[in-house]
Each structure stands twice: as C-alpha cells, then as structure tokens.
Amino acid sequence: MGKGRHDMISTIVVYSSLLGNPSLPPHRPLIQLTCPELESGGYTNAPTYLPTGKIPSFKPITMSPKQAEKFLDEDLDITGNASCLDMHIQLCLCYDMPESSPISAGDAILSLKNGLEMLTRSLPWVAGQVVYEAPNKTHTGRMKIKPLGQTPTLIVKDLRQEPSDLSMEELRQAQFAFRLLDEQAIAPIASYSGAITGPKPVLLIQANLISGGLLLTVAGQHQAMDYPGMGQILRLLSKACHGQPFSAEEIAAANLPRYRLIPFLDDSYQPGPELYRRIIPPARPADSTQGPSANFTPSSWVNVIFEAVSLATLKRVAERDLSTHLGFISTDDALTAFVWKAIVRARISRLRPDEEATLSRAVNIRHLFDIPEEHPGMVTMCVYDTATLKALAGEPLGTTASRLRSELDHEKTRLASITRAAVTMLDRSTDKGILNYMGTIRTNIDLMFSSFSKVDAYGVDFNMGLGKPEAVRLPLPPADPGIVYALPKRPDGQVVLAMCLEDRDIEGLKNDRDFQQYGRFI
CATH class of the missing domain: 3.30.559.10 (Chloramphenicol acetyltransferase-like domain)
Structure with missing residues (x-):
C-alpha cells in the first residue's frame, strides 16, 4: 500500500x-x-x-x-x-x-x-x-x-x-x-x-x-x-x-433517512419565547475584566453507587409527596431529584438563596415522532426545571420529583412542538451552534443530568466466550463540571453515577448525611 x-x-x-x-x-x-x-x-x-x-x-x-x-x-x-x-x-x-x-x-x-x-x-x-x-x-x-x-x-x-x-x-x-x-x-x-x-x-x-x-x-x-x-x-x-x-x-x-424524522414547521413560523434556553442568542462581547482562568475552580469526576434497595427507598420517599397531575413518578425522576437537591445543598452556602438554578435533563424523544426505538441515531432533547436554591433545598423530594415528571408530559409542555420549532431554526441557520443542549447552563450553579440507565449494556457478550460484562463504566474523560450521568443499570438494579463537579461541591456531598444514606462514593 x-x-x-x-x-x-x-x-x-x-x-x-x-x-x-x-x-x-x-x-x-x-x-x-x-x-x-x-x-x-x-x-x-x-x-x-x-x-x-x-x-x-x-x-x-x-x-x-x-x-x-x-x-x-x-x-x-x-x-x-x-x-x-x-x-x-x-x-x-x-x-x-x-x-x-x-x-x-x-x-x-x-x-x-x-x-x-x-x-x-x-x-x-x-x-x-x-x-x-x-x-x-x-x-x-x-x-x-x-x-x-x-x-x-x-x-x-x-x-x-x-x-x-x-x-x-x-x-x-x-x-x-x-x-x-x-x-x-x-x-x-x-x-x-x-x-x-x-x-x-x-x-x-x-x-x-x-x-x-x-x-x-x-x-x-x-x-x-x-x-x-x-x-x-x-x-x-x-x-x-x-x-x-x-x-x-x-x-x-x-437505515432510516434521518434528516426529517422530526418534521420542520412551515415557512410562516417565527421564533418566540418557547425557544428560551434551547436556541442560543448571538454571543455578547467578552467581559474584558475576566481573564481566561478567572472562573476556574478545581473540578473532578467521581463515581457514586446507588444499590437497588436504595433506589426503591428513594422512590417510596418521593411518592409520599406527589404533586404531579400525572399521579406517578419513575425511579429516574426520584434519583435525579435527589441528586439535584443534594448538589444544591452543597452549593447554597456560597450562593444567594434566592438565586435561580436550572436542571437540564436529556430525554429520549423518539416516541414523540413515531420514530422506532431501534433507530440508533441522535434523537434526544433537553427539558429544563428552574427554581430558587432555597426552594430546591427545602421542598420535599416528592415535590421536586413531581415537577421533573411533569416536564415530561409532552401534551402539557408542548415538547413535540417546541422540538419542531428548535430544529426548524437549526435547519434555517448557517450557525449550527444555535441549538445547544447545555442551553444557558452555568456550571457552578446549574446542572446537566443525563440518564442512560435503560441502555442494556449488561446484556451483550459479543460471542467472545467471556459471558456478560461484570461492570459497565465510562472511560475517565477530562474534567467538565456541572454534569451527572446515570450509567447503564446492572441486572440486580444497581445504578452508578458519573459526576463531574467542583471539588468543593464533591466535599459537600461527602459530608451530607442524607446523601450518604443512599449513595456511596467509590
């Protein structure tokens, strides 16, 4: 050659x-x-x-x-x-x-x-x-x-x-x-x-x-x-x-033709407030008072294990205070709410209690557009939950989990039409950076949470003669604070989180008795 x-x-x-x-x-x-x-x-x-x-x-x-x-x-x-x-x-x-x-x-x-x-x-x-x-x-x-x-x-x-x-x-x-x-x-x-x-x-x-x-x-x-x-x-x-x-x-x-699986809106559509957080406005001039490392804070990746019994208990605790009109929450809702509230508690001492914080949650939207679940493309959108730090830290777990569940009610939140609006603007624009899954997330206050616990990575053996995997993890990437991943669920129900947070937030979680009652750092 x-x-x-x-x-x-x-x-x-x-x-x-x-x-x-x-x-x-x-x-x-x-x-x-x-x-x-x-x-x-x-x-x-x-x-x-x-x-x-x-x-x-x-x-x-x-x-x-x-x-x-x-x-x-x-x-x-x-x-x-x-x-x-x-x-x-x-x-x-x-x-x-x-x-x-x-x-x-x-x-x-x-x-x-x-x-x-x-x-x-x-x-x-x-x-x-x-x-x-x-x-x-x-x-x-x-x-x-x-x-x-x-x-x-x-x-x-x-x-x-x-x-x-x-x-x-x-x-x-x-x-x-x-x-x-x-x-x-x-x-x-x-x-x-x-x-x-x-x-x-x-x-x-x-x-x-x-x-x-x-x-x-x-x-x-x-x-x-x-x-x-x-x-x-x-x-x-x-x-x-x-x-x-x-x-x-x-x-x-x-092998589906991919580009128009989510249908665009017609030419008459003009963007409105429904695209807040999903479509990024043109960048403002950089603040000349801040150098490139002005906001740098040491950050790390950590793993936290939640056993099946802990997850079941969290869900039962959350179900005591359900406030969603849907009448139910998932285990993912309870876990996401629990982690979000704990991180807020770790941060609140250095922030204003009336500061608003936003959770960006990645969700699979194939079902909204009759796309087969077997389609192996990129069909994810984010939903957002915003509340003051004081409210998040003080409200019952079930209240937070209920609000997260309600965000997934596409008939009430119009997630399908909002998604269509967002991708319509992406299709129209030569700037492919306008659709940003992190939205306006501030990594020291807000949080991006993505759960792929339903991915059946423990069920594949590739005919190697080695049986099923004993563990599924992420390879350790560079630090990128403000992110939590829920990794594929083990057959016995165990879920491992991969979290990248500022080191001071990690220390706060390690000293949080409520968090330690359910999650275990490894």
Missing part, C-alpha cells in the same frame, strides 16, 4: 504479546497496516499491527471512493446537526477473562472482527466518518456521514506489559471506579473534539487486555448517535458476533 494512498480499510491494532511468544518483544510489529485517515486523530494513532496464529490472516478489501459514495452520503438526524454534540460518547464494558480460561484473547478478537464485518454489511454507515458539508444552494450546512473504512476500526491493546499492570482483581476491589479507567489508556479516541485532529469516525472499538480481564471500550460520534442509539448498536453487534441475521425491521430502523 503506497504511503500517499488513502485506501479505506479495516484497521486492527494488535500487539505481539497476544501470541504468547517469548521470543518477540511485547510491542514488536508483526504486519503493519496503515490507514492514513486515522493516523493523526485522537488516540487512534497507535501503530496498526496484525498477528498471525489465533487470529487468521486478514486481507483488507478496499472500497473505492466512487463505490462508497453509493452507500455513504448520509444526512444525520437534524438534532445531530448541533455543533455542541461534536464529541464521542463512550462506554467501557469490563469482562472477566481469567488466566485459566480456555478462551484465548485471539478467539475473542476474532469474534469482534467477524461481528463488525457482518454489522457493516447491513449498516454501512457505521464504518463512516462524520463531516460537515458547507452551505450551498440547497441547504444551510449539513452534518453527514461520509466514507472512511470498510468496517469500524478495532484496536487491540495489551496492557499486561505496561508498568501500571492494571488487573481485573484490582478493578474489582475498587468497584470499577473510573479513576482507574483513564480514557487515554483504554479508549480508542478522545471524548472531546478539541483533542481530535483527524477524522471523526462514527464507531470505534478498543479491546484492552489486562491481567485477568478484557476491557472493551466502545466510542460513538455523538452527532451520529445518542446513548440509546449506542445501546442499539451494541445489541446488533453482539447479535452479529453470534452470526444471527438481523430482522427486516431492525435493518429498516437502523
């Missing part, structure tokens, strides 16, 4: 220690394949090695740009055109693989490779990259999926030879705290786009071999998929690894 050619190939990165050959240095290249499009981007710039032995010889079949264009010129969902989503969402699935296991790493990787090939045959866009197509006579600018490789990149990294020598037992003892799961070590690409100088692949996977285990990190470009969408991709990939054919419904839902 010539150095100057941009052949589109599958990329597999494998280290020689996989072969168990003591005569080879651990990181010696065996066969090197080059994918120029990926060499400079994120963490995918590792050398690409291909072993012989357990993993059969892999002969890439390239697709010419002209051929690929027939299959890959896909407009993203209109919501995915928001530039604030230019990042990769990730999950790390932790599998037990004892040294005594009859299953070899080569067998596991081969299953993943075969599954990716089968997945791509039915969903060719998963092998593509997200690119911006500039405005022209027909549109105001579009995010599209364009050709990149024959299949999504699969990277295999052997960490057993690293000085840190992370082990499955060490992770288990630490309850898989993601302080041990640095994305620079275990993720195929950086989460935030500022660290990516190359292409932005739709899907990448990195299999990390550690002592006694395998950490499988999956990264999806957020403009192409939300977490429910990633969950669907994981399910289909696992099905493909088992050699099971996809149903016609699964293929149809995965």
Whole structure:
C-alpha cells in the first residue's frame, strides 16, 4: 500500500504479546497496516499491527471512493446537526477473562472482527466518518456521514506489559471506579473534539487486555448517535458476533433517512419565547475584566453507587409527596431529584438563596415522532426545571420529583412542538451552534443530568466466550463540571453515577448525611 494512498480499510491494532511468544518483544510489529485517515486523530494513532496464529490472516478489501459514495452520503438526524454534540460518547464494558480460561484473547478478537464485518454489511454507515458539508444552494450546512473504512476500526491493546499492570482483581476491589479507567489508556479516541485532529469516525472499538480481564471500550460520534442509539448498536453487534441475521425491521430502523424524522414547521413560523434556553442568542462581547482562568475552580469526576434497595427507598420517599397531575413518578425522576437537591445543598452556602438554578435533563424523544426505538441515531432533547436554591433545598423530594415528571408530559409542555420549532431554526441557520443542549447552563450553579440507565449494556457478550460484562463504566474523560450521568443499570438494579463537579461541591456531598444514606462514593 503506497504511503500517499488513502485506501479505506479495516484497521486492527494488535500487539505481539497476544501470541504468547517469548521470543518477540511485547510491542514488536508483526504486519503493519496503515490507514492514513486515522493516523493523526485522537488516540487512534497507535501503530496498526496484525498477528498471525489465533487470529487468521486478514486481507483488507478496499472500497473505492466512487463505490462508497453509493452507500455513504448520509444526512444525520437534524438534532445531530448541533455543533455542541461534536464529541464521542463512550462506554467501557469490563469482562472477566481469567488466566485459566480456555478462551484465548485471539478467539475473542476474532469474534469482534467477524461481528463488525457482518454489522457493516447491513449498516454501512457505521464504518463512516462524520463531516460537515458547507452551505450551498440547497441547504444551510449539513452534518453527514461520509466514507472512511470498510468496517469500524478495532484496536487491540495489551496492557499486561505496561508498568501500571492494571488487573481485573484490582478493578474489582475498587468497584470499577473510573479513576482507574483513564480514557487515554483504554479508549480508542478522545471524548472531546478539541483533542481530535483527524477524522471523526462514527464507531470505534478498543479491546484492552489486562491481567485477568478484557476491557472493551466502545466510542460513538455523538452527532451520529445518542446513548440509546449506542445501546442499539451494541445489541446488533453482539447479535452479529453470534452470526444471527438481523430482522427486516431492525435493518429498516437502523437505515432510516434521518434528516426529517422530526418534521420542520412551515415557512410562516417565527421564533418566540418557547425557544428560551434551547436556541442560543448571538454571543455578547467578552467581559474584558475576566481573564481566561478567572472562573476556574478545581473540578473532578467521581463515581457514586446507588444499590437497588436504595433506589426503591428513594422512590417510596418521593411518592409520599406527589404533586404531579400525572399521579406517578419513575425511579429516574426520584434519583435525579435527589441528586439535584443534594448538589444544591452543597452549593447554597456560597450562593444567594434566592438565586435561580436550572436542571437540564436529556430525554429520549423518539416516541414523540413515531420514530422506532431501534433507530440508533441522535434523537434526544433537553427539558429544563428552574427554581430558587432555597426552594430546591427545602421542598420535599416528592415535590421536586413531581415537577421533573411533569416536564415530561409532552401534551402539557408542548415538547413535540417546541422540538419542531428548535430544529426548524437549526435547519434555517448557517450557525449550527444555535441549538445547544447545555442551553444557558452555568456550571457552578446549574446542572446537566443525563440518564442512560435503560441502555442494556449488561446484556451483550459479543460471542467472545467471556459471558456478560461484570461492570459497565465510562472511560475517565477530562474534567467538565456541572454534569451527572446515570450509567447503564446492572441486572440486580444497581445504578452508578458519573459526576463531574467542583471539588468543593464533591466535599459537600461527602459530608451530607442524607446523601450518604443512599449513595456511596467509590
């Protein structure tokens, strides 16, 4: 393969220690394949090695740009055109693989490779990259999926030879705290786009071999998929690894024409107050009195575990003071309200009690537009709850949870029509930054909460022979305060939160007896 050619190939990165050959240095290249499009981007710039032995010889079949264009010129969902989503969402699935296991790493990787090939045959866009197509006579600018490789990149990294020598037992003892799961070590690409100088692949996977285990990190470009969408991709990939054919419904839902799944309003629509917080007004001139680090406060990511019994108790406590006209709340409502109130209590001593604070809550809106739940795109919108700090800190849990539930009553809140208005303005504008999921969130006062606890990441085994994952976590990204994620629920009902807050807020939570009664820091 010539150095100057941009052949589109599958990329597999494998280290020689996989072969168990003591005569080879651990990181010696065996066969090197080059994918120029990926060499400079994120963490995918590792050398690409291909072993012989357990993993059969892999002969890439390239697709010419002209051929690929027939299959890959896909407009993203209109919501995915928001530039604030230019990042990769990730999950790390932790599998037990004892040294005594009859299953070899080569067998596991081969299953993943075969599954990716089968997945791509039915969903060719998963092998593509997200690119911006500039405005022209027909549109105001579009995010599209364009050709990149024959299949999504699969990277295999052997960490057993690293000085840190992370082990499955060490992770288990630490309850898989993601302080041990640095994305620079275990993720195929950086989460935030500022660290990516190359292409932005739709899907990448990195299999990390550690002592006694395998950490499988999956990264999806957020403009192409939300977490429910990633969950669907994981399910289909696992099905493909088992050699099971996809149903016609699964293929149809995965390959829907995306851009107009949420219908736009007609030309007569003019924006009004319904778009407050969702559409960002033009930026005001920067305050010259503040330097770039004037508002910097040390922040960190932490994990907090909520066991099933704690979640059930929280829901029962909240149900004592229901005030929603809907007459019910979900466990997610109770957990979100509980965490939101606790964070407010941690902050209120340094803020004015009459200061208003806003919770931005990401919600799946597929059902509002009859979009199949199996559609693996980006179909999420945020709803907002605003109250004074004093009210939030003092009101019963059920009152807060009821208000959060009422925000999801789309008939009362007109969420469907507001969403249509927001995406109409996004379609009209050449500035794709006007739709911002963080809205006007101030990270030291407000909060962004996203729950993907319903994503069935614990149900996939990819036919690797390792069983289901023992834990599902996020790779540790750079600090980005004001965010809380509820990770996929474990089969026994346990939910783990990934929270990035200012360090002083974290200390406040650690000293909050009510919070400690239900949640446990790890």
